[in-house]
Amino acid sequence: xxxxxxxxxxxxxxxxxxxxxxxxxxxxxxxxxxxxxxxxxxxxxxxxxxxxxxxxxxxxxxxxxxxxxxxxxxxxxxxxxxxxxxxxxxxxxxxxxxxx
Numbered sequence: 001x002x003x004x005x006x007x008x009x010x011x012x013x014x015x016x017x018x019x020x021x022x023x024x025x026x027x028x029x030x031x032x033x034x035x036x037x038x039x040x041x042x043x044x045x046x047x048x049x050x051x052x053x054x055x056x057x058x059x060x061x062x063x064x065x066x067x068x069x070x071x072x073x074x075x076x077x078x079x080x081x082x083x084x085x086x087x088x089x090x091x092x093x094x095x096x097x098x099x100x
Contacts (some may be wrong), residue, residue: 002040008097013041020046068096
């Protein structure tokens with residue numbers, strides 16, 4: 001989606017929750033990002049699980065936050081009743097890209 005819609009204003013930022021202090025884990029993350037050509041901002045969250053669960057309001061990755069241009073956000077969580085609704089998330093993103 002990033003490759004297709006970056007010129008329309010889509011900005012993607014990924015955040016991984018993998019163990020920040022584990023060199024092997026970091027190398028695996030970097031290899032995955034290169035393989036998937038994730039050419040956007042990729043961050044490694046270095047906080048205890050209890051902290052990010054509380055702040056981000058989810059316990060089971062993956063979780064997605066879609067922000068519109070006004071800063072309003074919608075959260076899509078894997079722990080919701082039917083998991084992440086990727087179809088609804090994609091529809092929301094495309095609708096927001098049309099709202100310039």
